[in-house]
Amino acid sequence: QSALTQPASVSGSPGQSITISCTGTSSDVGGYNYVSWYQQHPGKAPRIMIYEVNNRPSGISNRFSGSKSGNTASLTISGLQAEDEADYYCTSYTSSSTYVFGTGTKVTVL
Amino acid sequence: EVHLVESGGGLIQPGGSLRLSCLTSGFTLSAYWMHWVRQAPGKGLVWISRINPDGTIRNYADSVKGRFTISRDDAKNTLYLQMNSLRGDDTAFYYCARGDYGLAGTWGQGILVTVSS
Numbered sequence: 001q002s003a004l005t006q007p008a009s010v011s012g013s014p015g016q017s018i019t020i021s022c023t024g025t026s027s028d029v030g031g032y033n034y035v036s037w038y039q040q041h042p043g044k045a046p047r048i049m050i051y052e053v054n055n056r057p058s059g060i061s062n063r064f065s066g067s068k069s070g071n072t073a074s075l076t077i078s079g080l081q082a083e084d085e086a087d088y089y090c091t092s093y094t095s096s097s098t099y100v101f102g103t104g105t106k107v108t109v110l
Numbered sequence: 111e112v113h114l115v116e117s118g119g120g121l122i123q124p125g126g127s128l129r130l131s132c133l134t135s136g137f138t139l140s141a142y143w144m145h146w147v148r149q150a151p152g153k154g155l156v157w158i159s160r161i162n163p164d165g166t167i168r169n170y171a172d173s174v175k176g177r178f179t180i181s182r183d184d185a186k187n188t189l190y191l192q193m194n195s196l197r198g199d200d201t202a203f204y205y206c207a208r209g210d211y212g213l214a215g216t217w218g219q220g221i222l223v224t225v226s227s
Contacts, residue, residue, distance in 0.1 A: 098169050
């Protein structure tokens, strides 16, 4: 159950778009459309941003979008805003009937 | 409004046991998968365990299998995590979460468990 691989940090200026990758294997990301993305601000509980690869829960801005190609999922944040500065984690269902999180990405708004 | 509130954390010696509770409100617990996720201070999220609505399916991460047990009491609107043979690397914030929107759409505020002598 190795963690999914994410870049440690991604940065962008306000208004720009950034993309965070999440790489797994055919036993997790590549094998199922059960990839979710979470935002976590310091000292707070995680917040769901994207579920089932590319679906947004109600109340989540359409600036957040998800996609998947092969064993890699991606989260794109467009029109970057100061409040988007946070840690982001992907997660996937696995062939072992478990879940695995990504290593986490710190997003910095310059 | 949906709420999940964890309790039962604290300082425990290595080898000890602790039971976490997650009191839920604002929804019908029996209709949902429920999960436990933990996060060591300053580290990333780690999925620990899940239980299905009728309690017949329980899955665990390898790191806790055989030591932790997830259970639920829908009549009490409460999810539990029994943690035995605790080790230093079990030190973390423990979150309960409702299994909607993929893994979890609704989370508790977390409870700190510190394993240390």
